[in-house]
Amino acid sequence: LLMVANAGDCRAVLSRKGEAIDMSQDHRPIYPSERRRVEELGGYVEDGYLNGVLSVTRALGDWDMKLPRGAPSPLIAEPEFRQMVLTEDDEFLIIGCDGIWDVMTSQHAVSLVRKGLRRHDDPEKCARDLVMEALRLNTFDNLTVIIVCLSSLDQGESESSPPPQRKLRCCSLSAEALCSLRNLLEGSASN
Template identity: 35%
Template sequence: MGIYLSTPKTEKFSEDGENAKLRFGLSSMQGWRATMEDAHAALPDLDASTAFFGVYDGHGGKVVAKFCAKFLHAQVLKQEAYSAGDLGASIQRAFFRMDEMMKGQRGWRELSVLGDKINKFTGMIEGLIWSPKGSDSNDQQDDWAYEEGPHSDFTGPTSGSTACVAVIRNNQLIVANAGDSRCVISRKGQAYNLSRDHKPELEAERDRILKAGGFIHAGRVNGSLNLARAIGDMEFKQNKFLPAEKQIVTANPDLSVVDLCDDDDFIVLACDGIWDCMSSQQLVDFIHEHINIETSLSAVCERVLDRCLAPTTAGGEGCDNMTMILVQFKKPINSDAATSGQSAQTASETQTTSKEVKNEIAN
């Protein structure tokens, strides 16, 4: 449940941006929670032809969410599969890479710098002592070599984060998700989920958890975590006889591929602080009601956050941190080939391989 404040923090961080093919707005708010554990990334120009958007909802602390917001998109670029044009494989590999990078001396140092002020100071000092190299998340060379130091045996953080990202290249949209943040597309005003909330009671999640030696109690993994997939949470990833995708909790994302057409209005990425209060269709309807009367897309997001914020903490819903990214497509998306009857792809449970997995949406 978390610790609640006596009054909510309603100050918002908001941002707008665009490129030739899309515009975006985002907003985040701490709300009733004692700390802000959400993070996000919005890069309309990840490279010359690619846009990247991601929301990260931390649990047990903020550092893993912040780590993902800083490094995940850069790791997508650094994968060999990205240069080969396999976006799905590069995104999936980047999710797993987050867990690998958070281990050892450098992982400990980077998390310390991103953490609370007291840890930030000690992390900076130890970083100067043990690592002459600074970290540059946009450097194309991957220099996360093993470092000697007092935390060389650090197995990674016990806190964790969801990750839901959308990568847009030309007329293709790829959504990758681990956890219960969600991506939704509006097509002719109809909401279609492009991700699945990874809860422990889902059959595939339950089977993996039990086979890996875990258990589910009161809807929580080993009685503590209400998610079946996440980045971090290394205490659930200690079985040395199993690959990363078969651990009790895995960072392995579901992948969905959508061929965009002129019927597509926008996509929304949001943490569960939003989805606890509104269904996918309710949010899409709300956005359509306000998108043409607000001055910016971030203002629409702010309206959603205010709409979801609970008046008190009595019920629990509307008391979480809230983060939302709204990405609107500039028309026409694909004037050469798109028609109102063109098929697209949407999410269902997908294979956990490096191949992009496509699922049909009914128009």
């Protein structure tokens, strides 16, 4: 079972046989459901920004934009949850910040990572390649990406091959993020 909680504009994308499946929704003021929620709570959207200032409608920080505890606020920290039962067809998960998704589609990222894993089976190199692709596409934001491998993508894999053995590997551009994610995943696997 894969469970994803998200508040903000980072995104988790699952690769199922090379098809990108968004496991989270970006929380931006330009999306109708988020805009409606913001406006119902007394906020406004100006030039695509919450109250003319912030590009997200959900965030863990930005305390100065939140109303006192208990008061309804247009900016909330409440995450959205999504869960999906993993299948043999699930290959990897990409978790990236908005600097990645501002310049490429989920499918483009999945295709790039899948090609890299088939070539060299190195998720850390794939994370670097995603960052380099975002830079090539002229991103203007920070860049963080984590690749979680759910199965091996061998070059010799064919339609008649048996399903790959599940092996969980995580690689990131941040050693601290990798350590935290690994601890979280190992903790949930033992439950």
